[in-house]
Amino acid sequence: MNLDFGQFIPSIPYILKGIKVTLQIVILAGILGFALGIILSFFKISTVKVLGWLADAYTSVFRGTPLVLQLMLIYYGSPQIFGYQIEPYTAAILSFAMNSAAYISEIIRAGILAVDKGQKEAAMALGVPYGKMMWDIIMPQALKNILPALMNEFITLTKESAIVTTIGVTDVMRRSYQAGADNFSFFEPLIIAGLIYYIMVMVLTILGKALERRMRRSD
């Protein structure tokens, strides 16, 4: 095997700058997706049937089609959807947020349903209104239980974000690919990209574990 990382040293700062792009997309999409996921999960447990159907249909569509297709639909379809061409970066955040909201809403729904029914009754018996009960009593307990699953989803998002390359966002993946094209050798820069993704995932995993420990302090 003929590996020459030396010729890529000048490209490394360029590739590393992609970490910022990747993280920006993943974090913004993660936050938006989480917020949308909470709303969808509330729809799913709502007694208003129409809301439940809407949320289920949403989930079904976003889970039933490829993420890369959703990305391209939003990016190339934006003139028809929004009336103007949006930035690739924006399209990436939007599609990832909407896609992960589908998965996150399922995770949160299961988390809420797994909280002991007595908690709701105790809150109701104290005269706590629904909104406060969900926010202060049910959600904190649900989140604690689903934290590992949420972390998993976030890690998946980080890795999957590499497909933004297809619409021209200069993330870690695209920058490595460009470095490869410049030097007519793809193997080494792709390995560098792989390392970067792996380290990002490891850092996320460690952060997740730390967060989990913090939340378990009441046990």
Next chain:
Amino acid sequence: MIKVDDLHKNFGKLEVLKGITTSIKEGEVVAIIGPSGSGKSTFLRCLNLLEIPTSGQIWISDYKVTDKKTNIMKIRQNVGMVFQHFHLFPHKTVMENLTYAPIKVKGLSKQEAEKIGMDLLDRVGLSDKAKEYPTRLSGGQKQRVAIARALAMQPSVMLFDEPTSALDPEMVKEVLDVMKSLAHTGMTMAIVTHEMGFAREVADRVLFLDGGQLVEDAPPIEFFENPKSQRAQDFLQKML
């Protein structure tokens, strides 16, 4: 204080309460007993609308509970409830369990709520546990905290649904003692219980439910010494 008139509750086709009529005076302690499935819990849960009555009327204090226009939340703030399995909030400390509703629902300041909380913890003998999380408490301690939590809303009625049934035998007494002293303060209490000794000693009246009907309503001595109905006689035979 509490008035119940021809209360019915169905779960689908199942008729659980078949027309209960009774009343509880201010400061009265009423024990509700009866076989499993007779509707004791359902009756209690109708009083604070954890179950919505199918028909019939309930008044508590000056509120008509069963009136659609009545604010359910206001009723519930005025009626404390203690459950068999405590249902403390596990992610909150003992003090936070006590102060959450007073702060978030009644709008008390943190200081006011904590002062009330501390007094109550003192009363149930757990002032040293204020900062603990519920998982660190024994069953008896959890139930005493649950009683204090309900009292922190300063309700005028307290409902208890088998408060000692989930406890190890050696912890039953500490909870019953707290309830006894609460009864002595003049609190209006409705207690579903299998503790016949306690009912006999503390209750002013015993309601005996069977098959969704109020079969007997009598002072404890009368009920335990010579129950009128065959059903109560059979039940007591099995219990004692």
